[in-house]
Amino acid sequence: MSRLVLGTAAFGPYAGQPALQPWEIIPLLRAAADAGIRWIDTAPSYGGAEEAIGAALAYRFPNEFLVATKVAADADYLTVRASVRRSLAQLRRERLDLVYVHNATTRVRSSPALDALRRAHDRGQVGRIGATVYTEAEALAAIEADLNVIQVPYHLLDRRMRATVFEAARHAGVTVYVRSVWARGLLTPRLIGDDRFPVEAFADAERIRFRLWTTWEQLPDVALQFALHDDRVAGALIGVRTPQELDQAVQAATRRLPWWRAALAATWRQNSDPKAWDPRTWGA
Numbered sequence: 001m002s003r004l005v006l007g008t009a010a011f012g013p014y015a016g017q018p019a020l021q022p023w024e025i026i027p028l029l030r031a032a033a034d035a036g037i038r039w040i041d042t043a044p045s046y047g048g049a050e051e052a053i054g055a056a057l058a059y060r061f062p063n064e065f066l067v068a069t070k071v072a073a074d075a076d077y078l079t080v081r082a083s084v085r086r087s088l089a090q091l092r093r094e095r096l097d098l099v100y101v102h103n104a105t106t107r108v109r110s111s112p113a114l115d116a117l118r119r120a121h122d123r124g125q126v127g128r129i130g131a132t133v134y135t136e137a138e139a140l141a142a143i144e145a146d147l148n149v150i151q152v153p154y155h156l157l158d159r160r161m162r163a164t165v166f167e168a169a170r171h172a173g174v175t176v177y178v179r180s181v182w183a184r185g186l187l188t189p190r191l192i193g194d195d196r197f198p199v200e201a202f203a204d205a206e207r208i209r210f211r212l213w214t215t216w217e218q219l220p221d222v223a224l225q226f227a228l229h230d231d232r233v234a235g236a237l238i239g240v241r242t243p244q245e246l247d248q249a250v251q252a253a254t255r256r257l258p259w260w261r262a263a264l265a266a267t268w269r270q271n272s273d274p275k276a277w278d279p280r281t282w283g284a
C-alpha cells in the first residue's frame with residue numbers, strides 16, 4: 001500500500017484556479033487507486049470538495065478508498081454533531097474512517113469538538129479520531145489527548161516536528177501524517193511568478209534547491225522523498241490536481257532520498273524568520 005495520501009484542498013476554487021470538475025476528479029482518483037493510494041484527505045471547508053468526492057466515490061470507487069475529513073476546532077458540541085452528519089451525507093458513507101479536529105489548539109483535550117467526535121465514534125459514525133495542527137505544542141497536546149492520528153506540516157524548510165513530535169507520537173502509538181511537503185507549491189517550479197510567496201521564502205527555496213544539487217524540475221521529487229525519509233512518518237499528503245502531477249509523486253515515492261542529500265538537508269540552516277514560510281501568513 002502506498003504511503004501517499006491524496007490531499008483535496010485544491011479541489012475547490014484555489015489560488016485563482018476554478019474548482020475541479022467531475023471529469024477531472026475521476027481520472028485523478030483512478031490514477032490514485034491504480035498507484036495503491038488508499039487515503040483521501042478532505043474537509044467541509046474545501047469549497048465543495050467533499051460533495052464532489054462523495055459523488056465520484058459512489059459512482060466509480062465504492063470500495064477503493066478510506067476517507068479522512070475534519071470538523072472545526074472551535075465549534076460547539078451540536079455544531080460538530082451536525083458537521084459529522086453533513087460529511088456522512090456529502091461523502092455518501094455510513095461511517096467516516098478518520099475525522100480530524102481541524103487546526104486544533106493546545107486545548108484540544110477539553111474541547112467540545114473532541115467530545116462530540118468521541119460520542120460519534122461510540123455511535124459508529126466515526127472510526128479513528130485525529131487532529132491537524134500547525135505547531136509542535138499543538139501536536140504534543142493532541143498526542144497527550146490520546147488521539148489516534150496527527151497531521152502536521154513538515155517539509156525541507158520546516159523541520160520543527162522532527163525535534164520532539166515524531167518521537168513522542170511513536171512512543172504513544174499515534175500515527176503521523178505529514179502535509180505541505182511542497183510548502184504549498186513553494187518547493188516546485190510553480191513558485192516562479194506566483195506572488196503568494198514572500199521574497200524571503202522564495203530565497204530560502206532557492207538556497208535549499210542549490211544545496212541539494214537539484215533542478216527546479218526535480219525539486220518536488222526530492223522534497224517528497226525528504227518527507228517520507230523518516231520512518232516515523234506513516235504517510236505524506238500530496239496536493240495534486242492532475243494525474244500527471246500524481247504520477248510524478250508516485251514515481252518519486254518509489255525512490256528513497258539518497259543518504260548524501262539527507263545529510264545535506266539535515267544540516268541546512270535557514271536565513272529568514274520562520275514566519276516567512278508559514279503558509280498562514282501568505283495570500284490565498
Ligand SMILES: NC(=O)c1ccc[n+]([C@@H]2O[C@H](COP(=O)([O-])OP(=O)(O)OC[C@H]3O[C@@H](n4cnc5c(N)ncnc54)[C@H](OP(=O)(O)O)[C@@H]3O)[C@@H](O)[C@H]2O)c1
Pocket residue numbers: 006007008009010041042102103132133151179180181182183184185186188189190220237238239240241242245248
Ligand atoms: N490544516 C489542515 O488541516 C491542512 C492545511 C493545509 C493542507 N492540508 C491538506 O494537505 C494537502 C496538501 O497540502 P498543501 O495544500 O499544503 O500543499 P502541498 O502538497 O505542499 O503543495 C501543493 C502544491 O504543489 C504543486 N505541485 C504538486 N506537484 C507538482 C509538480 N510536479 N510540479 C509543480 N507543482 C506541483 C501543486 O500545484 P497545482 O495547484 O498546479 O496542482 C500545488 O500548488 C491539502 O490538499 C489538504 O488536504 C490540511
